[in-house]
Amino acid sequence: MAATTIGPSAGQNRSRSRGLTQLGEIFSSKVRAALLAWVVPRLDARFSLTELSRDLGMPISSLQHECYKLERLGVLKGRREGASRRYHVQLDHHLSRPLISLVIATLGLDSVLADAIADSGRVDVSVIAGPEPESGSDRLVLVMIGEADLEGLDQAQRRVSMVLGIDPDRLELAYFQHEDWDRDGSAGHPLVRRLAQRPIQPISGAWPPG
Numbered sequence: 001m002a003a004t005t006i007g008p009s010a011g012q013n014r015s016r017s018r019g020l021t022q023l024g025e026i027f028s029s030k031v032r033a034a035l036l037a038w039v040v041p042r043l044d045a046r047f048s049l050t051e052l053s054r055d056l057g058m059p060i061s062s063l064q065h066e067c068y069k070l071e072r073l074g075v076l077k078g079r080r081e082g083a084s085r086r087y088h089v090q091l092d093h094h095l096s097r098p099l100i101s102l103v104i105a106t107l108g109l110d111s112v113l114a115d116a117i118a119d120s121g122r123v124d125v126s127v128i129a130g131p132e133p134e135s136g137s138d139r140l141v142l143v144m145i146g147e148a149d150l151e152g153l154d155q156a157q158r159r160v161s162m163v164l165g166i167d168p169d170r171l172e173l174a175y176f177q178h179e180d181w182d183r184d185g186s187a188g189h190p191l192v193r194r195l196a197q198r199p200i201q202p203i204s205g206a207w208p209p210g
Contacts, residue, residue: 009204012111019107031058032066039089040103041115043162044155048084075099097165104163113203116159121148124178125205128160128171129198140164141172141195145181145209181209 020033027033034056039045049067053060067087070076074093078085089096104112117123123146131138142160144153153175161168174191181189192208200207 009114012108012114015108016111019111029066031062032069034058035063035066035070036099036103037107038115040100041112041118041159041163043089043091043100044158046081046086046088048086050084091162100163100165110202112163113160113201116163117144117156117203120144120152120156122146123148123156123204125207125209126203127207128201128203129195130201131198133197139170139172140166141174141198143174143176143191143195143207145176145178145205147177148175 016037020030020037027036035052038052038056039047049060049063052058052063052067056063067076067078071078071087073095074090075095076087077090078087080086091097113126113128117126123144125143125145127143129141129143131140142157144156148156153173157168157171157173161171164171176191189208
Protein backbone atom coordinates (compact mmCIF):
# COMPACT_ATOMS: atom_id res chain seq x y z
CA MET A 1 0.00 0.00 0.00
CA ALA A 2 1.38 3.42 -0.94
CA ALA A 3 2.56 5.60 1.93
CA THR A 4 0.61 8.74 2.77
CA THR A 5 2.61 11.87 2.13
CA ILE A 6 2.64 14.74 4.61
CA GLY A 7 3.84 17.97 3.09
CA PRO A 8 4.86 21.32 4.53
CA SER A 9 2.77 22.96 7.27
CA ALA A 10 0.42 25.91 6.67
CA GLY A 11 3.06 28.29 8.03
CA GLN A 12 5.69 26.81 5.73
CA ASN A 13 3.31 27.14 2.78
CA ARG A 14 2.74 30.84 3.54
CA SER A 15 6.49 31.40 3.86
CA ARG A 16 7.03 29.48 0.64
CA SER A 17 4.45 31.62 -1.17
CA ARG A 18 6.20 34.81 -0.07
CA GLY A 19 9.55 33.34 -1.07
CA LEU A 20 8.28 32.35 -4.50
CA THR A 21 7.09 35.91 -5.03
CA GLN A 22 10.54 37.22 -4.09
CA LEU A 23 12.26 34.68 -6.34
CA GLY A 24 9.99 35.68 -9.19
CA GLU A 25 10.99 39.31 -8.71
CA ILE A 26 14.69 38.44 -8.48
CA PHE A 27 14.61 36.33 -11.63
CA SER A 28 11.89 38.35 -13.41
CA SER A 29 10.28 34.98 -14.12
CA LYS A 30 7.70 33.18 -12.00
CA VAL A 31 8.26 30.03 -14.04
CA ARG A 32 12.01 30.01 -13.38
CA ALA A 33 11.37 30.68 -9.70
CA ALA A 34 8.91 27.77 -9.47
CA LEU A 35 11.30 25.52 -11.40
CA LEU A 36 14.23 26.22 -9.07
CA ALA A 37 12.01 25.92 -5.99
CA TRP A 38 11.01 22.45 -7.19
CA VAL A 39 14.52 21.37 -8.18
CA VAL A 40 16.50 22.44 -5.10
CA PRO A 41 14.84 19.99 -2.66
CA ARG A 42 15.28 17.23 -5.27
CA LEU A 43 18.88 17.69 -6.36
CA ASP A 44 19.25 13.95 -7.01
CA ALA A 45 16.29 13.85 -9.41
CA ARG A 46 16.38 13.29 -13.16
CA PHE A 47 13.17 14.86 -14.41
CA SER A 48 11.29 15.36 -17.64
CA LEU A 49 9.29 18.38 -18.76
CA THR A 50 6.12 16.30 -18.49
CA GLU A 51 6.86 15.52 -14.83
CA LEU A 52 7.62 19.17 -14.11
CA SER A 53 4.43 20.30 -15.82
CA ARG A 54 2.37 17.82 -13.80
CA ASP A 55 3.92 18.75 -10.45
CA LEU A 56 4.00 22.53 -11.00
CA GLY A 57 0.81 22.94 -12.99
CA MET A 58 2.61 24.97 -15.66
CA PRO A 59 2.71 24.63 -19.45
CA ILE A 60 5.42 22.39 -20.87
CA SER A 61 6.39 25.11 -23.36
CA SER A 62 7.15 27.61 -20.58
CA LEU A 63 9.16 25.09 -18.57
CA GLN A 64 11.04 23.99 -21.68
CA HIS A 65 12.11 27.58 -22.31
CA GLU A 66 13.49 27.92 -18.76
CA CYS A 67 15.20 24.52 -18.78
CA TYR A 68 16.93 25.39 -22.04
CA LYS A 69 18.16 28.66 -20.49
CA LEU A 70 19.55 26.87 -17.44
CA GLU A 71 21.07 24.21 -19.66
CA ARG A 72 22.85 26.86 -21.74
CA LEU A 73 24.22 28.33 -18.50
CA GLY A 74 25.46 24.88 -17.50
CA VAL A 75 23.32 24.61 -14.36
CA LEU A 76 21.16 21.85 -15.86
CA LYS A 77 22.26 19.02 -18.08
CA GLY A 78 19.76 17.35 -20.39
CA ARG A 79 19.96 13.93 -21.98
CA ARG A 80 17.60 12.06 -24.25
CA GLU A 81 16.22 8.95 -22.54
CA GLY A 82 13.77 7.07 -24.72
CA ALA A 83 11.01 9.38 -25.92
CA SER A 84 11.74 12.15 -23.43
CA ARG A 85 14.57 14.47 -22.50
CA ARG A 86 15.52 14.32 -18.83
CA TYR A 87 17.39 16.96 -16.87
CA HIS A 88 19.47 17.01 -13.72
CA VAL A 89 21.39 19.68 -11.82
CA GLN A 90 25.12 20.00 -12.47
CA LEU A 91 26.21 20.38 -8.86
CA ASP A 92 29.84 21.01 -9.78
CA HIS A 93 28.94 24.06 -11.89
CA HIS A 94 30.08 27.32 -10.28
CA LEU A 95 26.55 28.83 -10.44
CA SER A 96 24.68 25.89 -8.93
CA ARG A 97 25.48 26.30 -5.24
CA PRO A 98 24.86 30.10 -5.26
CA LEU A 99 21.45 29.46 -6.87
CA ILE A 100 20.69 26.76 -4.30
CA SER A 101 21.65 29.15 -1.49
CA LEU A 102 19.43 31.87 -2.97
CA VAL A 103 16.43 29.54 -3.10
CA ILE A 104 17.04 28.47 0.51
CA ALA A 105 17.42 32.10 1.63
CA THR A 106 14.13 33.14 0.05
CA LEU A 107 11.96 30.08 0.76
CA GLY A 108 13.46 29.25 4.16
CA LEU A 109 15.56 26.22 5.05
CA ASP A 110 12.70 24.48 6.86
CA SER A 111 10.45 24.75 3.80
CA VAL A 112 13.12 23.41 1.43
CA LEU A 113 13.98 20.54 3.78
CA ALA A 114 10.28 19.71 4.20
CA ASP A 115 10.00 19.40 0.42
CA ALA A 116 13.16 17.28 0.35
CA ILE A 117 11.61 14.62 2.59
CA ALA A 118 7.97 15.09 1.57
CA ASP A 119 7.72 12.02 -0.66
CA SER A 120 9.86 9.75 1.52
CA GLY A 121 6.82 8.36 3.33
CA ARG A 122 4.51 9.46 6.14
CA VAL A 123 6.86 11.58 8.25
CA ASP A 124 5.05 13.42 11.05
CA VAL A 125 8.07 14.79 12.94
CA SER A 126 11.48 15.62 11.52
CA VAL A 127 14.37 17.79 12.66
CA ILE A 128 18.08 18.16 12.11
CA ALA A 129 20.24 18.26 15.22
CA GLY A 130 23.52 20.10 14.96
CA PRO A 131 26.92 18.88 16.20
CA GLU A 132 27.31 18.01 19.86
CA PRO A 133 28.88 20.99 21.68
CA GLU A 134 32.58 20.66 22.51
CA SER A 135 32.75 17.23 20.88
CA GLY A 136 34.98 18.26 17.99
CA SER A 137 32.61 16.39 15.66
CA ASP A 138 30.81 18.02 12.75
CA ARG A 139 28.23 15.24 12.34
CA LEU A 140 24.54 16.16 12.14
CA VAL A 141 21.54 13.97 12.96
CA LEU A 142 18.42 13.79 10.78
CA VAL A 143 15.58 12.60 13.02
CA MET A 144 12.47 11.20 11.33
CA ILE A 145 9.42 9.81 13.15
CA GLY A 146 6.65 8.18 11.14
CA GLU A 147 6.36 5.50 8.50
CA ALA A 148 8.94 5.16 5.71
CA ASP A 149 10.61 2.28 3.92
CA LEU A 150 14.34 1.86 3.37
CA GLU A 151 14.22 3.47 -0.07
CA GLY A 152 12.39 6.50 1.33
CA LEU A 153 14.87 6.86 4.19
CA ASP A 154 17.84 6.64 1.83
CA GLN A 155 16.25 9.27 -0.39
CA ALA A 156 15.58 11.60 2.54
CA GLN A 157 19.16 11.32 3.83
CA ARG A 158 20.57 11.86 0.34
CA ARG A 159 18.38 14.85 -0.51
CA VAL A 160 18.85 16.59 2.83
CA SER A 161 22.63 16.22 2.64
CA MET A 162 22.59 17.60 -0.91
CA VAL A 163 20.50 20.62 0.12
CA LEU A 164 22.93 21.30 2.97
CA GLY A 165 25.92 20.76 0.68
CA ILE A 166 27.54 18.18 2.96
CA ASP A 167 28.84 14.65 2.51
CA PRO A 168 26.10 12.09 3.33
CA ASP A 169 28.49 10.48 5.83
CA ARG A 170 28.20 13.64 7.95
CA LEU A 171 24.43 13.16 8.29
CA GLU A 172 23.42 10.42 10.71
CA LEU A 173 19.87 9.13 10.28
CA ALA A 174 17.73 8.38 13.33
CA TYR A 175 14.39 6.88 12.27
CA PHE A 176 11.59 5.69 14.55
CA GLN A 177 8.17 4.25 13.87
CA HIS A 178 5.48 5.74 16.07
CA GLU A 179 4.97 2.63 18.17
CA ASP A 180 8.70 2.36 18.88
CA TRP A 181 8.90 6.02 19.83
CA ASP A 182 5.78 5.91 22.01
CA ARG A 183 6.93 2.77 23.78
CA ASP A 184 9.97 4.56 25.20
CA GLY A 185 7.99 7.58 26.33
CA SER A 186 8.33 10.57 23.95
CA ALA A 187 10.02 13.32 26.01
CA GLY A 188 11.88 10.70 28.04
CA HIS A 189 13.24 8.95 24.99
CA PRO A 190 17.03 8.51 25.10
CA LEU A 191 17.38 10.37 21.80
CA VAL A 192 15.70 13.47 23.24
CA ARG A 193 18.16 13.45 26.14
CA ARG A 194 21.06 12.82 23.77
CA LEU A 195 20.15 15.78 21.57
CA ALA A 196 19.03 18.12 24.36
CA GLN A 197 22.15 20.31 24.17
CA ARG A 198 22.37 20.43 20.38
CA PRO A 199 20.99 23.17 18.13
CA ILE A 200 17.79 22.00 16.44
CA GLN A 201 16.67 22.89 12.91
CA PRO A 202 12.93 22.14 12.68
CA ILE A 203 11.56 20.56 9.51
CA SER A 204 8.10 19.27 10.35
CA GLY A 205 6.01 18.61 13.44
CA ALA A 206 6.81 19.55 17.04
CA TRP A 207 10.05 18.59 18.78
CA PRO A 208 10.19 16.81 21.11
CA PRO A 209 6.97 15.01 20.18
CA GLY A 210 4.33 14.90 22.88
